[in-house]
Amino acid sequence: MPQIAVQDLFKTYRLAERQRGLVGAARGLLSRTHRYIEALKGVSFSLDRGELVGMIGPNGAGKSTLIKILCGILEPSSGRCEIDGRVPWNERIHHVARIGVVFGQRTQLWWDLPVIDSFELLRDIYRVPEAKFRPTAETLISLLRIEQLLHQPVRQLSLGQRMRCDIAAAMLHSPSILFLDEPTIGLDANSKLALRDFIKRLNRDKGVTVILATHDMQDIEALAERVLIIGNGRILRDGPIAAMRAETSGERRLVVDFSEDIGDIAIEGATVLSRTGRRVEFAFDPGVTAAHALISRLTADHGIEDLSIEEPTIEELIASFYTSHGAVEA
């Protein structure tokens, strides 16, 4: 039986629209027009205990809405969702006691309190017995290397330090599921690596189910075996990241440095992407035109200093995936 079962989730937001200018504002006092936004249009998936799943999608795709529904703080317009047999939004209090959540853009720590005071406050709010709290906190503190930060007020911490404390805060009540919404946003390389390492250990050693929503493809490549790609309120793809790479990595790049100035250039089987001085970037599909054929065509007519063939980066991969599925918001 899956730990998380989601079926046909729909969520429509109703937004009041403002009219332009003074007349519009006056009109708005009498009657409001509303706009409806479908944030989720039928999302279904299921997740087993101990899985670590990545969730990616462009801004406005519905990731955050989905996470908030799974956390129980938002009610969907329709659809079903059960987590460990609970319907999150109907049994919110019961549900949130058993999950951990980190919103990378916000902090759940008290701004003016030393970190340790925030931890102790959370201990009381989550009703964690002291005997259980102490070892849990000690483990988290040493794994995330935050001993030195415990007595500083949160406002004095750097973003990387704060995020480590925030993750610890989310795990103090030993939840079996951890939701991470952009946990590495704005972090430097070292902090990102440390955080990824921690998440991996949490999942592998403690069997915590992790749902990781991010824009950082390195996060996904480093952590998630399974990826949900969300666009326009739907799940566009659900599967391992490798499979997706194989499927979409059709296009290759050919970067050529010519030895003399050349005018307009057109080569059969390739399109010009960009030109800077003597450097020209071509795009081609290896399934249609073989790289060696392309190169021999070029060298036949022009002098060439250097050339290289590039595979698209994972960012480009995803971007082209979004575009081809019409997932990018208007």
Add this chain to the structure above:
Amino acid sequence: MSVTLVRPYLAIFAARFLMMLQYRAAALAGIATQFWFGAIMIMALSAFYASGRGSASITLAEAITYTWLGQAFLGLLPWNVDPEIAVMMRTGNVAYERLRPVDTYFYWFARAMAWRAAATLVRSMPLLIMTSAVFELAGLGDWSLRPPPSFEALALFVLSMVAVVLLSSAITTLLNISVVWTISGQGINVITNSLVIILSGMVIPLPLFPDWAQRALFVQPFAGLVDIPNRIYFANLSGGEALAGIALQIAWTLALMALGHLLMTHTMRRIQVQGG
């Protein structure tokens, strides 16, 4: 009720209370302001009493005591939205409030109570000592806060002040919930500000309003914030009347808490956490 059940609410109360006690500069400024306001109001009151015809329902000495008590406990007046909640609403951090395994209404109620009580605790003591003992010693006895006439009056006053804390927290929590709709708390502040200050008796003691308005003024919820406890203090309300006043305070508190709980459930169902 078991200890575990109320543990989160006690924790947030204690945390907020201790945090509020740190704002010493604000407390000092508050004391100075309230002292100044009290002095001006007392001067205006004595001018009215000196030139007015007919008899007032309370004496000037009682009106002065009423005024100083009002100023001393001004921190309990629920006239504004908790800025912490307003910020939370604007930034979307309210999402974390809903992630706590607690009843959000009582969670916010505990928070409001700590906020009001701490602000009052710091300010009231110096003002009370100043306007009673120090005034007396300085030969300003006519302008001072008089002691209550009996032990019974004092005991009933303390009871009534406990009810003030609860009533004020209930109203504050209602104001805080309203921010869910308005995002900014400023509009609400402007409206409740004047409403609460006038109807509680902070500007003019309610007994000095016209006779025909007395009954209505007594039963409206804001009288329970200042007027009822202050009149109990100098035994203008005593015995059965005092108990009726306290009962009224408690009734309004329970009614407003029920309303707040209902509104909280309703609003949080349709809340749309913005951005991110």
